[in-house]
Every structure is written in structure tokens, then in C-alpha cells.
Amino acid sequence: MTALTSPPREPTSPRRAAVRRGDRVFRGLTLAAGVFTLIVLAAIAIFLIVKALPALRADTKGFLTTREWLPDASPSVFGIAALAFGTLLSSALALVIAVPIAIGVALYTTDYAPRRIATVLGYVTDMLAAVPSVIYGLWGLYFLIPHLVPVQSFLARTFGWIPLFADPDNRTSVASRSIFAAAVVLAVMILPIISAISREVLAQVPTTSREAALALGATRWEMIRTAVLPPSRPGLISAVMLGLGRALGETIAVALVLAASFDVNWRVLTPGGNSIAANIATKFGESGNTGREALIASGLVLFAITLIVNLAARAVIYRSGAMERSAAV
Amino acid sequence: MTLTAPTPTPDPPASGGQPAAAHSSRLTAAHVGRLPMLAAMLAAVGGTALVFVVTPLAGTAEFVLVSLMLAVVAGTALSWRVEGRRRAVDRLATTAATACLLAALTPLVGVIGYTVYRGAARLSLSFLTHSMAGVGPLDAGGGVYHGIIGTLEQVLIASLLSVPLGLLVAIYITEYGHGRLATAIRFFVDVMTGIPSIVAGLFVFAFWVLELHRGFSGLAAALSLSILMLPVVVRSSEEMIKLVPGSLREASYALGVPRWRTILSIVLPTASTGITTGVMLAVARVTGETAPLLLTAFGNDFLHLNPLRGGQSALPLLVFQQAGSAYDVAIARAWAGALTLITIVVLLYVAARMLTRRNTLARR
Numbered sequence: 001m002t003a004l005t006s007p008p009r010e011p012t013s014p015r016r017a018a019v020r021r022g023d024r025v026f027r028g029l030t031l032a033a034g035v036f037t038l039i040v041l042a043a044i045a046i047f048l049i050v051k052a053l054p055a056l057r058a059d060t061k062g063f064l065t066t067r068e069w070l071p072d073a074s075p076s077v078f079g080i081a082a083l084a085f086g087t088l089l090s091s092a093l094a095l096v097i098a099v100p101i102a103i104g105v106a107l108y109t110t111d112y113a114p115r116r117i118a119t120v121l122g123y124v125t126d127m128l129a130a131v132p133s134v135i136y137g138l139w140g141l142y143f144l145i146p147h148l149v150p151v152q153s154f155l156a157r158t159f160g161w162i163p164l165f166a167d168p169d170n171r172t173s174v175a176s177r178s179i180f181a182a183a184v185v186l187a188v189m190i191l192p193i194i195s196a197i198s199r200e201v202l203a204q205v206p207t208t209s210r211e212a213a214l215a216l217g218a219t220r221w222e223m224i225r226t227a228v229l230p231p232s233r234p235g236l237i238s239a240v241m242l243g244l245g246r247a248l249g250e251t252i253a254v255a256l257v258l259a260a261s262f263d264v265n266w267r268v269l270t271p272g273g274n275s276i277a278a279n280i281a282t283k284f285g286e287s288g289n290t291g292r293e294a295l296i297a298s299g300l301v302l303f304a305i306t307l308i309v310n311l312a313a314r315a316v317i318y319r320s321g322a323m324e325r326s327a328a329v
Numbered sequence: 330m331t332l333t334a335p336t337p338t339p340d341p342p343a344s345g346g347q348p349a350a351a352h353s354s355r356l357t358a359a360h361v362g363r364l365p366m367l368a369a370m371l372a373a374v375g376g377t378a379l380v381f382v383v384t385p386l387a388g389t390a391e392f393v394l395v396s397l398m399l400a401v402v403a404g405t406a407l408s409w410r411v412e413g414r415r416r417a418v419d420r421l422a423t424t425a426a427t428a429c430l431l432a433a434l435t436p437l438v439g440v441i442g443y444t445v446y447r448g449a450a451r452l453s454l455s456f457l458t459h460s461m462a463g464v465g466p467l468d469a470g471g472g473v474y475h476g477i478i479g480t481l482e483q484v485l486i487a488s489l490l491s492v493p494l495g496l497l498v499a500i501y502i503t504e505y506g507h508g509r510l511a512t513a514i515r516f517f518v519d520v521m522t523g524i525p526s527i528v529a530g531l532f533v534f535a536f537w538v539l540e541l542h543r544g545f546s547g548l549a550a551a552l553s554l555s556i557l558m559l560p561v562v563v564r565s566s567e568e569m570i571k572l573v574p575g576s577l578r579e580a581s582y583a584l585g586v587p588r589w590r591t592i593l594s595i596v597l598p599t600a601s602t603g604i605t606t607g608v609m610l611a612v613a614r615v616t617g618e619t620a621p622l623l624l625t626a627f628g629n630d631f632l633h634l635n636p637l638r639g640g641q642s643a644l645p646l647l648v649f650q651q652a653g654s655a656y657d658v659a660i661a662r663a664w665a666g667a668l669t670l671i672t673i674v675v676l677l678y679v680a681a682r683m684l685t686r687r688n689t690l691a692r693r
């Protein structure tokens with residue numbers, strides 16, 4: 001396409017020179033804008049590092065292994081261990097809940113629903129991705145947590161022998177601001193994103209492949225299993241990773257659902273848990289200078305984690321070339 | 330998709346590799362209508378009733394859940410018996426996909442429904458026209474007027490910053506950039522979409538507030554929002570510019586119009602509907618952003634019109650702050666604010682979608 005649309009080369013004349021100048025200026029302008037975005041991205045990394053350093057120097061214990069968060073105390077003691085643990089555990093749990101459902105929804109819209117219903121479903125799921133996170137947080141705190149009591153006590157009773165679901169002090173019979181509740185809210189929040197991207201990935205599989213499978217006598221499920229899912233795999237993996245990135249960085253919903261605590265709590269049904277992002281939101285207002293720099297340091301870790309996840313997801317997409325980039329992400 | 334959808338019960342290969350299955354499935358097409366399935370469902374409900382009588386299980390929700398599970402088991406078993414394994418698995422997959430859809434839509438619709446239910450109880454005209462000035466922690470009055478104004482200012486400034494910049498970047502990527510630099514910009518714009526909003530807020534706090542000593546302000550909030558908007562604007566504009574047919578550009582070149590004027594007066598106007606949709610979706614997304622505002626706008630109980638200096642409130646920020654309170658009056662305000670916010674976002678979204686519809690019509 002680019003070869004076709006290049007303007008023809010012209011012999012030099014005063015008017016042509018003006019045209020060339022206009023083109024050069026405009027091209028320079030767009031180039032500057034492009035480079036500027038790269039600079040912004042670099043500046044984010046640089047300023048987070050620079051502003052985090054004083055706090056990291058003031059920290060009297062290991063930043064990566066300490067659980068407490070008392071940066072403004074003297075001596076200053078803070079670390080990311082409990083926060084990073086809570087972030088990773090809640091996001092992983094959210095993925096476990098959301099991914100099968102999201103891919104099921106995507107399959108339903110591409111391969112089961114009639115076209116008109118599929119379009120409407122697409123609009124609805126996309127719109128739900130736009131619901132602000134503070135509203136998911138409100139809903140999680142005041143609706144979900146009380147209504148989750150039967151579910152969590154059922155899980156504790158039935159699967160209590162699994163350490164993850166253990167509840168030795170019987171704390172699941174009342175509303176509990178637990179990692180599990182946070183994970184459910186996160187799952188609801190990342191579901192639209194994962195299913196929107198998955199839908200686009202699945203729709204990329206050519207109709208002819210589907211028809212060929214059906215013509216060979218495959219049932220619809222066999223068609224999906226043999227003709228639709230295999231070529232979509234890289235795209236689906238990156239959809240999941242982009243969802244993971246969202247879950248890791250989600251702030252407000254987690255901050256509302258969890259009560260800030262600084263312990264490494266494996267028992268996901270019992271109260272407790274925190275996340276890096278939520279800790280920034282809850283602690284920022286009450287922090288002093290060192291405290292805020294310490295929060296920047298924790299934000300740097302979050303930035304690094306999400307950057308790695310996103311780079312990996314993009315690399316999968318770019319490598320496979322299975323999916324055209326879409327505006328849905 | 331209608332092309333590929335198989336008929337409800339398509340005939341499997343009549344005499345393929347599975348003679349036994351083929352035999353039973355010939356029965357299928359003729360005899361397994363709706364009735365046996367309905368019978369299986371009824372049997373499942375009856376079975377559940379029996380289970381509930383003899384075991385300590387109780388409750389309406391549990392009853393529905395257990396009978397649904399039993400119905401799936403019974404339906405699959407019947408299908409397996411009569412139609413064979415392949416058809417049974419296929420039916421199970423259909424049920425699973427439908428169940429996923431319901432499992433996804435229930436909480437999502439529930440969030441909006443519950444917000445409307447709780448918010449409508451408190452929402453009033455005076456809520457929208459009063460600020461929190463002089464409202465004590467236990468007072469029932471007050472409103473979100475100052476937050477609405479703050480959000481409008483912040484989102485407007487963020488759009489003014491990120492839309493022109495984003496358009497230029499999109500033009501560079503689609504029209505000019507071919508080399509390694511363009512690929513890098515594309516890639517990092519993609520990566521930028523994944524930056525957590527709190528990190529954007531932290532960056533503006535570190536840069537604008539700590540390094541440049543500008544203090545908390547609506548402008549700082551707008552800066553962080555524009556970081557979040559920029560990649561969304563670039564990507565949607567890029568998609569739309571790519572859709573503009575090459576023949577339009579060529580026609581313009583043939584008339585001797587220089588490239589930059591072709592882009593500005595042919596390509597962008599052609600893509601404008603789609604670009605506007607993208608911008609509106611980006612606006613809808615950042616309107617609800619809360620996390621970066623905590624670190625940049627910081628909040629204020631009063632109406633603060635000047636975005637350049639001093640803490641400013643915003644609608645989502647206000648909702649978050651009220652939600653964290655221990656008092657019922659504040660929580661009621663949080664829900665009413667949430668309803669206001671969700672209404673604005675949904676209206677923006679619907680408007681954007683209606684533009685899309687016009688867009689596709691124009692293109693056909």
C-alpha cells in the first residue's frame with residue numbers, strides 16, 4: 001500500500017520547493033510527536049527511579065524481603081514482600097476465575113450466537129469494560145462481600161484441607177475482606193477485557209477453516225477444538241496476559257475491598273491481604289516525604305512487573321502475527 | 330456467521346468409521362426431538378427435590394443450582410445414550426458456552442443494577458448542585474457539584490493535550506514511518522496502554538509535584554489522565570486512518586495536492602467519525618479513573634475553579650473518599666456519586682457507539 005500511495009517525484013520549481021518544505025515541516029512535527037511519546041515512557045521510568053532512591057537509601061531493612069510498611073518511622077522500615085505477595089496471589093486467583101469464563105463468552109459470541117445477538121453482546125461487554133473501577137470497588141465492598149459469605153464458608157468447609165482454603169479460626173462465617181473477595185472483583189473487572197480481545201482473536205480464524213471442519217463432519221465443538229482454537233492460541237495467551245496486567249495494576253477496587261494489612265496470608269478466604277497499587281492509594285494521603293518516596297519505590301516495582309507482563313504479551317502477538325492489533329485493548 | 334452455523338441437529342456422517350454411532354444417530358434425527366430432553370430436565374428438577382428432602386441441603390438458590398447441574402448431567406447422559414459420544418460432548422460444550430455467558434453477564438449487569446438501586450435513593454437535584462463545603466462527617470447534606478466541575482476541567486485539559494499529540498503520532502505511524510523507529514513507537518505505544526493508572530499518577534507526582542514543585546492541581550491530574558489517554562487515541566486513530574482507501578490519497582496526489590495537505594484535508598476528514606469515536610471511548614475511560622487523581626488532584630471540599638493551582642476535587646475521587654467513610658450518610662453520597670459517574674460514562678459510550686453506526690453506514 002505504501003508503494004502505491006507515495007506521491008510522485010516532481011521536478012524542482014519554486015512551488016514544488018514550498019510543497020516540499022510543507023511536507024518536511026509536517027513530517028518533522030509528526031516525528032517529534034512520536035519521539036515525544038517514547039521520551040514520556042522513558043521519563044516515567046527515570047523519574048520513578050530517581051525519586052525512589054532516597055527512600056530506598058533510608059530503608060534500614062531489605063526492601064524486597066520486609067513485610068512492614070513504616071517508612072516515616074525512625075528508623076525507617078519498609079518492604080514490598082507482603083504487598084507483592086498479595087498483588088500476585090489476588091491477580092493469579094482472578095485469572096483462574098476469569099479466563100475460562102471469558103474465553104467461553106468469546107466462543108459464544110463468535111461461534112454460537114446469531115450475528116445480531118453477538119453484536120449486541122459485544123457492545124455490552126465492551127461497555128462493561130468502561131465501568132469505572134471505583135464502582136466495582138463500591139459494589140465489591142457493600143454488595144459482594146456480604147453475599148460471598150455462603151460461598152466462602154462452603155469452600156472452607158468442603159476444601160478446607162487445601163491450605164489455600166484453610167480456615168482454622170472459623171473466620172469465614174461472617175463477611176470477610178479477603179484476598180478471595182478481591183480476586184472475585186478483579187475477575188469481574190478483567191473479564192470484559194479478556195473476552196473482548198479473545199473475541200477478536202477468534203474472529204480472525206477464516207470462515208473457510210470453520211466451514212471445512214464442518215464439511216468433514218465435525219460437530220460444532222469438534223470444529224472449535226480442531227479449527228478455531230489451535231490457530232488462536234498465541235492471541236488467547238496474550239489476551240490472558242493483558243488481563244493479568246490489568247489485574248496487577250488495579251488500584252481503587254482492591255483498595256476498597258481489602259483492609260490494609262501487611263502479612264503474607266496464604267489463606268485466601270480469611271480477612272487480610274493487600275496489594276502494591278492499593279497500598280499506594282490508601283497510604284498516600286497520610287504519608288510524609290520519606291513515606292511518599294517509599295510509595296514511589298513500590299510503584300516502580302509494580303511498573304516493572306506490569307511492563308514485563310505487557311512486553312511478553314506484545315511479543316507473543318508480534319511474533320505470531322496471528323492477530324492484527326486492535327483498538328479493543 | 331450465519332453461513333457457518335450448522336443446523337440444530339446436523340446429521341453426522343451416515344456410514345463413517347463408527348457404525349454403532351451411525352445407527353443410533355439415525356434414530357436421533359428422527360426421534361430425539363424436544364420431548365425427551367424436556368423429560369430429562371423435569372427428571373433433574375424432580376431428582377433435586379428428592380435430594381433436598383433427604384439431605385440437609387436447603388434454599389432457593391441452592392435448589393436452582395443443583396437442579397441445573399443435574400439437568401446438564403441428565404441431558405448429557407440422554408444424548409450420549411441416544412446420539413453417541415460426539416453429539417453429547419457437543420451439546421455439553423454448547424451448554425458450557427451459554428453458562429459462561431450467563432456467569433459473565435450476571436455480575437456485570439448486577440454491578441450496574443445495584444449502583445442504580447443504591448444511587449437513586451440519594452440522588453437529587455441538590456446533590457448535583459452543591460459542593461461538600463461546610464458539610465460535617467455526620468451531615469446528610471452536600472453534593473458533588475465541585476467534583477463534576479473538577480472532572481470536566483481535568484478531562485477537557487487531558488483531551489486537549491492528548492488528542493492532537495495522539496493524532497500526530499498516529500499520522501507518523503501510518504503515513505510516514507516505515508523504519509525501525511516507527512516500529513519502536515508502535516510497540517511502545519502498545520506497551521503504554523498497559524501502564525497501571527496509579528503508575529501514571531505516581532509519575533506526575535514525582536515529576537510535576539516533587540521535581541518541579543508545582544503542587545497538587547487539576548492540571549497535574551489532567552497530565553496523568555493524558556498519559557492514559559494518549560495510547561488509546563493513537564491506536565484508535567491509527568486503525569481508522571488505515572481504513573481510508575488508498576485511491577482517495579492517489580486522487581489527491583494526482584491533483585497536485587502535497588502530501589501533508591492530503592493528510593489534513595482528505596485523510597483526516599474521511600476518518601474523522603471513527604477518530605471521534607475513539608476519542609470518546611478514551612474520554613469515557615479516563616473520566617472514571619480514580620487512582621491517579623489521588624496523587625495529583627488530591628481533592629478539595631470546595632468548588633475550586635482554577636485548574637492550575639491548588640487541590641481540586643473530581644467525581645471518581647469524591648466517590649472513593651466517601652466510600653471509605655464509616656458513616657452511612659457518606660456511603661449514601663458515594664453511591665449517588667457513583668450513579669452520576671456511571672451515567673456520564675455510559676452516555677459517552679452510547680454516543681460513541683451511535684457514531685460508529687453512522688461511520689459504518691458512511692463507509693458502505
